[in-house]
Amino acid sequence: MSAEHITAAFGNGIDSLTESIVYLPEGVHEIHATVNGKPQKRTVTVDQRVLASFAEDLASRLARNVRPFAGFDHAAGAASFLPKEFRYEHGTGLVLDVEWTSAGKAAIEGKDYSYFSPNFLLVNGIPAGLAKHGEIGSLVNEPAFEAMEKIAASHNKQTEQHMIIEHLTELGLIPEGQDPSTAMEVAKAALATLREESVAAAHAETIQAQLDVAVAEKDAAVAEKDAAVEKVDDLTKQIDELTATVEKVEDEKIDVIITEAVNAGRIPPQDDATKTFWKKSIKADKSAAGILAALPAKPINGEVILAGKASAENKQTTLTGIARVEAAFKNNQQ
DSSP states (O other): OOOEEEEOOOOEEOOSOOSEEEEEESEEEEEEEEETTEEEEEEEEESTTHHHHHHHHHHHHHTSSSOOOBEETTBSSOOSEEEEEEEEETTTEEEEEEEEOHHHHHHHHTTSOOEEEEEEEEETTEEEEOOSSSOSEEEESOOOOSSOOOOSOOOOHHHHHHHHHHHHHHTTSSOTTOOHHHHHHHHHHHHHHHHHHHHHHHHHHHHHHHHHHHHHHHHHHHHHHHHHHHHHHHHHHHHHHHHHHHHHHHHHHHHHHHHHHHHTTSSOTTOHHHHHHHHHHHHHOTTHHHHHHTSOOSOBTTBBOOTTOOSGGGOBOOOOHHHHHHHHHHHHHO
């Protein structure tokens, strides 16, 4: 016999907020309930056998993304409490530990609701567990259920599978029209591919980021090198300009020395070779200027007068050109 979906009240009164409620009272009960959407009468036997199936079904629903809950009047809306755990108490029956919501607390404390009506499966008169979807029960005010409609939509196996297929299609894990018998395998394979692609993409992003950093560092190094080269070029240009200025000043000083020597008669005015000789000599060695200054001055009465020596013993035959230079060197060394 297939399981019947029971929405019923056992007259379980709730007078105050407690951490647990009686979900199904122990014993044999004849109840008026909504059975698969229609009001009917059933005999229900509640003993310790019922605990295993209810505990297993609650654990399964708690593990899913959509939390199990209790409502109000078996109608869509706010949750009155959240189920935590089933246990069986001899003499009492199947007890459910609960966590009250703010709406549930307000309803009980304000005495807006007084009873709890369970929503469960029934097989051969024995409660067989929770429905796979929807509320597990509701707070109600009327424990007689001859005219109450069932809140939960019909979720048979075929409907549930169809919903799963639609969801997988929406997620893009299976194509439209996928064979239901292979849908889960196709979806798992697609999900595995997505994970691999995600890992590969993340790895590629990491490599690209490292490459971008390396390129940026290289560009910075090139810019720094170019700036350094430009600075060196500027400094080199400045040095060349300063060197040229110094050489010009030195040449001007040497020209003054040569002019003075010409005016003193130590170098003949037209003797360009001697002038060039002294310019090169002074430029190479500053002490050559002193040697030039030691050369004999202009002839006096046809005689050559050595610089710093005007006695008769210093009189010599008039000399010119290189001969005068050599004579000056010899005289300077005496």
